[in-house]
Structure formats: structure tokens, C-alpha cells
Amino acid sequence: MSEIITVGLDLAKNVFQAHGADVSGRTVLRKKLRRDQVLDFFGRLPSCVVA
Numbered sequence: 531m532s533e534i535i536t537v538g539l540d541l542a543k544n545v546f547q548a549h550g551a552d553v554s555g556r557t558v559l560r561k562k563l564r565r566d567q568v569l570d571f572f573g574r575l576p577s578c579v580v581a
Contacts, residue, residue, distance in 0.1 A: 532558045536579045537572075550578075 532552035537559070540547040546568055550559030563571055572580070 532556065534559055534575065534578050536581065537575065538581050 534550035535553050536551045538549045538551075540549075544565055546563045546565070548559065548561045548563055548571065549557060550561075552558050561571070
């Protein structure tokens with residue numbers, strides 16, 4: 531898997547969508563997260579831009 535440099539986070543009440551992109555802008559991650567999973571997910575990612 532390519533290195534994720536940017537993560538887009540679609541906010542919602544209970545379920546969030548996270549989309550990660552590499553340096554060329556290609557999508558390398560799509561993940562559905564429940565509210566209680568968000569902090570753990572971002573805690574495990576390497577440093578990147580979150581938008």
C-alpha cells in the first residue's frame with residue numbers, strides 16, 4: 531500500500547467515512563468508522579494532513 535499523506539474525513543452523527551490519498555492523489559484507503567473507532571484509527575496512522 532502507498533504511503534497515505536492526506537486523509538479526508540466525512541463527518542456524520544454515528545458513522546464516518548475516511549478516505550486516504552497518496553502523494554499522486556490516488557485513493558489508497560476507504561474506511562467506514564463508527565464514532566467509537568475514530569480516535570483509535572487516527573492514533574494508528576502515521577503523521578498526515580487531515581481535512
